[in-house]
Amino acid sequence: MIQIYNTLTRRKEPFQKNAGEKVTMYVCGPTVYKPSHIGHMVGPVIFDTVKRYLNYVGYPVSWVVNITDVDDKLIVRSRELNTSVKELAEKMTADYFECLKKLNVTGIDHFPRATEHIQGMIHTISRLIEKGYAYPANGDVYFNISQDRDYGKLAGFDPEELDAGARLEPNPIKKNPGDFALWKAAKPNEPSWESPWGPGRPGWHIECTCMAMSLLGETLDIHGGGLDLRFPHHENELAQSESYTDKPFARFWMHNGLLKLGSGKMAGSIGNVLNVETALKHVSGGALRFFILNTHYRSPIDLGEWDPREPNAPPIPPNLAASAKAYDGFLRLIERFERISKQKWQTLPVADRLQPQRTFHWSLLQGIYSRFVELMDDDFNTGGALGVLFELAGHLNRLADQENLETPAATETGLKSFHEGILLLKELGHILGLFFETRGNLGGDDSLVSGLLELIIELRNNLRAEAKKIPSKDDPMKKALFGQTDLIRSRLAELKVTLEDRPSGTTWRIG
Ligand SMILES: [Zn+2]
Numbered sequence: 001m002i003q004i005y006n007t008l009t010r011r012k013e014p015f016q017k018n019a020g021e022k023v024t025m026y027v028c029g030p031t032v033y034k035p036s037h038i039g040h041m042v043g044p045v046i047f048d049t050v051k052r053y054l055n056y057v058g059y060p061v062s063w064v065v066n067i068t069d070v071d072d073k074l075i076v077r078s079r080e081l082n083t084s085v086k087e088l089a090e091k092m093t094a095d096y097f098e099c100l101k102k103l104n105v106t107g108i109d110h111f112p113r114a115t116e117h118i119q120g121m122i123h124t125i126s127r128l129i130e131k132g133y134a135y136p137a138n139g140d141v142y143f144n145i146s147q148d149r150d151y152g153k154l155a156g157f158d159p160e161e162l163d164a165g166a167r168l169e170p171n172p173i174k175k176n177p178g179d180f181a182l183w184k185a186a187k188p189n190e191p192s193w194e195s196p197w198g199p200g201r202p203g204w205h206i207e208c209t210c211m212a213m214s215l216l217g218e219t220l221d222i223h224g225g226g227l228d229l230r231f232p233h234h235e236n237e238l239a240q241s242e243s244y245t246d247k248p249f250a251r252f253w254m255h256n257g258l259l260k261l262g263s264g265k266m267a268g269s270i271g272n273v274l275n276v277e278t279a280l281k282h283v284s285g286g287a288l289r290f291f292i293l294n295t296h297y298r299s300p301i302d303l304g305e306w307d308p309r310e311p312n313a314p315p316i317p318p319n320l321a322a323s324a325k326a327y328d329g330f331l332r333l334i335e336r337f338e339r340i341s342k343q344k345w346q347t348l349p350v351a352d353r354l355q356p357q358r359t360f361h362w363s364l365l366q367g368i369y370s371r372f373v374e375l376m377d378d379d380f381n382t383g384g385a386l387g388v389l390f391e392l393a394g395h396l397n398r399l400a401d402q403e404n405l406e407t408p409a410a411t412e413t414g415l416k417s418f419h420e421g422i423l424l425l426k427e428l429g430h431i432l433g434l435f436f437e438t439r440g441n442l443g444g445d446d447s448l449v450s451g452l453l454e455l456i457i458e459l460r461n462n463l464r465a466e467a468k469k470i471p472s473k474d475d476p477m478k479k480a481l482f483g484q485t486d487l488i489r490s491r492l493a494e495l496k497v498t499l500e501d502r503p504s505g506t507t508w509r510i511g
Contacts, residue, residue: 002057004222005298005379007230007253008154012379015252017221022060024216025051026250028208028225028233029065029111032092033077036099037273038288039259039266042301044105045292045433046256046380047224051107052431053376057354064110066211067093070191070201085191089113099276102285104433110215114207118193121202121210124244125182125195133243137173139185139198145178148239154253155231180236182206205236209249213241223250227298230255256297261317262305272308274316282316283324286331286437291323293382293432326390330429331439332509333393337422338438339507340405340415345438351427362417365424368392372428382432389428396421406502439509453497457506460488460499 002015017023027047030040044065051061068074069089078088093111100108125141128134133147145151152158171177181203186192192199202210212220218241225234234253241249259266266272279288295301303317314321334345354373360366368388375384396418400406403414429435467481489499492508500507 002054002377003379004252004254006251007255008250010156013252017059019058020060022062023054023221025061025063025222025224026208026212026216026220027063027065027223028229029067030092030096031068031071031073031204032089032096033071033074034092034268035095036092036276037266038276038279039273040096041099041103041105041276041288042259042292043224043226043256044100044108045103045289046297046382047254048105048107049293049382049432050222050224050254050380052433053380055107056352056431061107062109062216063107064112064212064215065108066208067096067111067113068204068207069093069113069115071204075190095277102276102280103289104285104436106433112211112215114202114211115191117207117210117214118202120214121206122183122193122195124206124210124240125202128182128240128244131243133240134182135175136183136197139200140173140181141183141197142174142179143182143236143240143243144175145180145239146176148243150242151178151239152235154235154238157231157235180205180232182240205233206240208233208237209241209244212237212249213245218245218247218249220250222252222254224254224256226258227255228258254297257295257300259303260300261303261307264305266303272306274303274308279316279320283320284327284437286434287324287327288320289432290327290386290434291320293434294323294386296379296381296383298379327434328439330389330393330425330435331437333396333425334435335439335507335509336397336400336406337418339502339505340400340410341419341422345426345435348423348426350430351423352430360420360424362420364395365392365421368395369424369428376431385428385432389425389432392421392425392428396425453508456488456492457499457508460485461506463488 003012004015005012025047027043030036047063051063054061067089070085074085074089078085081088093113097111125134128143129136129141132144134141134143136142182205183195183197183200183202185197186199186201190201192201212223223234223237230253234255238249261272264270264272266274276288283291292301302319304319304322306317307313316324337343338345358366358369360369368391372385372388375381375388378384399414399418399421403418404410405414405418426435463481463485467478467485470478470481472478492499496510498509500509
């Protein structure tokens with residue numbers, strides 16, 4: 001049974017749902033005014049993995065991520081770029097989608113745009129005014145937190161303490177300093193919509209309430225987002241929604257930890273933001289996903305000390321680089337499998353359902369499988385689950401070494417166990433959304449690069465074969481031929497291509 005830590009109750013609770021019943025999940029998406037940085041990928045990767053695991057145990061999931069395409073930041077940025085809010089939003093939304101694709105985030109079913117739901121928001125706001133939870137003031141509409149008896153329950157704040165904090169910025173038109181805008185009167189030259197309170201646009205919090213309810217119903221199973229959204233954004237979403245429906249807005253509130261750089265944080269204002277596009281010039285999408293999942297989702301994800309403004313700073317933070325190296329170990333194992341079996345990883349079948357009474361021919365896999373499931377059941381402990389995959393990879397490599405699986409001496413039993421372990425690696429990797437790419441297709445023009453390398457290897461092997469035919473090791477021709485094969489190897493090494501001569505033939509890898 002899956003246990004999920006619920007921010008609302010501050011404890012782990014069993015996630016109960018009838019088998020086969022659809023799970024509804026809403027996760028707050030981006031405000032699309034800048035290209036995505038790697039922090040924007042944390043939530044999508046985590047909740048994509050949550051969805052994959054829920055699917056795996058048998059629940060279909062309907063998952064919504066909203067796109068905030070009207071907002072102060074968009075208005076300011078579009079003016080700086082001398083473009084329209086709409087154009088900027090479309091361009092940055094396309095960038096966001098591209099990043100999701102690169103990280104194998106495939107589970108999002110709907111991406112509602114705030115601007116497509118304005119009428120629903122106006123309706124909800126009107127109803128909140130009728131019910132006495134909201135009031136118009138000077139063309140704005142505010143939510144009155146003193147009318148909501150349990151305001152502060154998600155963040156665990158007392159509204160009076162909030163008021164004390166909020167008093168730093170007094171606003172004479174609000175009834176309580178903590179009241180927040182549901183509707184904002186339009187300023188000149190801003191995008192605006194007609195409403196009963198005059199032209200304006202919705203506040204950010206009401207966007208999520210309306211989009212979540214219109215696509216997933218009044219009570220969500222899971223509402224997710226970054227820990228920084230817990231207050232005020234999620235508190236306010238919850239207050240509006242429950243005041244509007246008199247029903248719980250979400251059964252489980254899940255909050256993911258944020259990225260940090262050693263002792264510091266990553267922020268545009270500091271100038272140390274790493275965009276996804278830049279990161280992907282140095283690591284693969286799978287490696288970036290692997291890095292995110294290597295930490296428990298509720299903990300901060302530490303990139304390590306890194307300041308790109310320093311001269312000679314490495315192109316990516318140290319912990320991301322280390323993660324990419326670890327991930328590469330899995331991809332090398334996958335290459336090894338392809339050499340051994342002469343099969344392509346991509347064509348292997350993948351089991352996509354939990355099998356509680358499962359037995360394995362290679363008994364060692366039993367423990368691997370049950371521990372993976374236990375860890376994922378325990379509040380989606382992906383870091384622990386990756387630890388289990390490391391163990392599995394270690395067992396597979398040792399088996400391949402001990403049983404000489406890359407040579408004609410390989411036994412049927414050895415090959416059978418290896419294959420079974422590889423299938424399990426694919427299955428568990430798939431739950432985490434990993435190993436979707438292989439080392440040969442990590443970038444560039446794949447078929448051309450591999451074609452050219454195969455040609456170079458063939459020519460080099462011909463030279464080696466000619467050299468071996470000459471018996472005397474002092475023969476100048478023999479030396480010249482080996483000189484050429486060494487030259488090929490070292491020149492390729494300069495291009496970061498490594499050749500590996502094995503009994504089964506020569507292989508290449510980048511890096
Ligand atoms: Zn939201």
